Amino acid sequence: MKHWTIDKNTREVIGSGDTDKWNMPRNVLLVEPLPAKAGFAVVAKTDLSGTEYIADHRGKTIYNKANPLESKQVEKLGEIQDGWTLTKPPHHYVTWSDELADWQVDTQAKYEAELQQVANTRESLYVQMVDRLNNEAKMIRRVEGDEAKAAEYEAQADAAYLKIRADNPWPELPEA
Known part of the structure; x- marks a missing residue:
């Protein structure tokens, strides 16, 4: 019987296996997961009835829109927090423009x-x-x-x- 192993903390699909129904490990997905997609993690739904895509920016640097000198690494799955962006400021004489969705030089x-x-x-x-x-x-x-x-x-x-x-x-x- 085909099954897909999930990470117990993030619920990400991390592998697959085959076994008989008597030796089935706990907390596995029995429904084929969605295919891999760039920029997203394939995550099992809480009831293990299927999977969904969750934004994956882990390991990337994000920048504070209110203070371009402040940055940090993304550690968790999901969308980037409000007030932060993946767009690196070209220098620190900038302000964030919601209208342009980009940094604007503070002349x-x-x-x-x-x-x-x-x-x-x-x-x-x-x-x-x-x-x-x-x-x-x-x-x-x-x-x-x-x-x-x-x-x-x-x-x-x-x-x-x-x-x-x-x-x-x-x-x-x-x-x-």
């Missing part, structure tokens, strides 16, 4: 982050190069009294300042 947040990045980079480079050269020029002028040598350091500081600005331009304002 203002992206602009503000780029602006802050440029400001931080410039400030760091100014401290490392421009401020040191200007301080050296002040000390040379004060301690050594060498105006020409101090002017050379100031010229280097000015050149470094202009190069830093050229290499790190401000981002363009997003279109309204």
Whole structure:
């Protein structure tokens, strides 16, 4: 007699076998299950009268629509929880659009982050190069009294300042 074994926790069909009616294992399906289907698990109904398809996203990463930086792995059978999506955000300057059923770039947040990045980079480079050269020029002028040598350091500081600005331009304002 043909039977199909089911997982005792998930009720998924996991195998099949043949036996006589006297040696039949418990909790088996005696009705042929539905054929396998991509993205779904074949699960026995509670009364073992047949099978049904249940969405299977186990092992996949889902992303929080309200916070694109938050993600987690799907562990159980069934549809994805409300507020989560399988669509990976392209970066973290996005918001979920129910209308598009996809991520939409938050241009203002992206602009503000780029602006802050440029400001931080410039400030760091100014401290490392421009401020040191200007301080050296002040000390040379004060301690050594060498105006020409101090002017050379100031010229280097000015050149470094202009190069830093050229290499790190401000981002363009997003279109309204």
